[in-house]
Amino acid sequence: MLSAVLYESGADRPYAASTPLALEDLAVPAPRRGEVLVKIERSSLCHSDLSVINGSRQRPLPMALGHEAAGTVVQTGEGVQDLAEGTRVVLVFVPACGACRSCASGRPALCSRGAEANGDGRLLHGEPLLRSASGTTINHHLGVSAFSEYAVVARESLVRIEDDVPWDVAAMFGCAALTGIGAVLNTAQLQAGQSIVVFGLGAVGLMAVMAAAQVAGTTVLAIDPLPAKRELALKCGAHFVGSPEEAAALAAAHTESGVDVAVEAVGNASVMEACLALLDRGGALVSVGLPHPAQELNVQALQFAGKGLRILGSYMGDCVPDRDIPAYLDLWRKGRLPVELLHTDTRPLREINEGLDALADGEVVRRLFVS
Template structure:
């Protein structure tokens, strides 16, 4: 099998003295596309032929070291494929099934799973952090026998993956792979932040900060929820038309945010979604929500980042700061539901797909994502 493996990180900021305009990732080539021994699924696992994988900022944050993971690791966590082998004890998935891969393989037994919050599964958090799979240790090996860790139980920058049964959702055969590829992370996370975490109701107002694939999915969700206004904010004007096409009623840069909120919602929006990974943006969102409003934090700040905000905004103004991991999704419920919206023409997920490239161009893709040139670039091995 082929997979893109990360052996060492490349800092997000170029080293002092490096050449101006240097293609940081294309030149450093942190991801090595190489041959690995192809493992077979154990009990509770599936072998999946990956059709398309999708590059996400969460992948980039592992490459630049801001999300610390055990290396070497085969990256990629958002993908679509076909089941080619089935391990023992799996009775509800068959060879040939069309599947979306999900990066939190909920165990079904822990405190979070029993509370119907599988995105926060305790067991999955442990195995995702260690590079193992839900049903056993890491399986990936180089021909020389070196262990390669799994990324979030998926390792989708590859032509094949062994995953836990709990890491897939079976979908209809006729869903195009270029659409389905983005449902396991971007759509689940952005849609879920609005529909599950915030529970936006018709007539409310929403502001979304950060117009990557997750933020644009949140914009689509605001429109689906019947929000009276959906304000989309990003410093890159090149993303503003995409946001309008996704359902935003107003767009602008961060400098425009306060004015747009005042024009649309007076004393503040009901819900603000932070999809940047910035504590400064979280603080701004808290300022721009109305009394009793909610800020949903979706982005992943650096682990060392700390948030300082006026504490009186909470008890004094009834504002809420809500964390949202994977959109508080129940994948087996939400992916079919969201695909239903897509079928009805109410969820224009195709807007997220910038282009498709061969897996050999994965490092160039990192540069394109880091510079904001692409929203979702798909890769085929």
């Protein structure tokens, strides 16, 4: 199977020239107990992939990248009885064990066993299965490794979907939809009549805009330096858009005394600080982006007790994938989550390195790949 493998992070740009992802033929592994072999029908490129490539997210290398995808079940391992060959599935990047404290409390996105397996580059039920032609062990990316023709994943990484969902739509529900929609509906629990500002209008931020637009009476502000993304935000349901320099004026013009919720989908500490400055009393900053580990917040400590402000971390949108993916797809069917707007194009997997440049430059929202 053709797979995209990262051997070293920190490659120079343009990535089309430095080619950080090596396209290699790997043997198709057989699923073990509790695992499933999936044919990847579509995978999509996310900033989290770019963060591994540029080194801001440290992962054990070499690693077969890709964590947002949808596909078809080909073969099931021992003990997997609820999925048959030909079942259509969305792949999820946190394989929740169902038994740890986080899972037991209804927060599978924070599964400790799943996080440990992802951090080690292995699967939930065992050590890495991928090997290079020379026999080198290739680690798994977030239990998925979707930039490939096939993937073996834990059963816990899969959510069944219906046949009416196009692959180009389905793939975006494994990460962008869960993260962006969940940040608004699950983490922030946005209420009718509240106001919200979303900083960063990539796929995750635009999913947050769509979700916020569904809450009755909500005022939705969308902020990004790129005019094309601001135009797209209006199509996704934003009421007012602007550049980062215009954010404070927009909030002052369209809210009484600040926004109720700010979603930071950029991954930058200074943007988080800017979000805090726009909040009304009792407001919440929802941190979705992934800043470099060296970045630190520099904020006035008094404002949390003094103004009742909150910072809420949101990983995978605090979603329960088996519950939320079907629910979000129902909203898509009703035309309330027009995620097709975020699909820039679909390219052959062999163009993955060129896709990295397009994403880093903000030229695409979601570029999907087919192998």
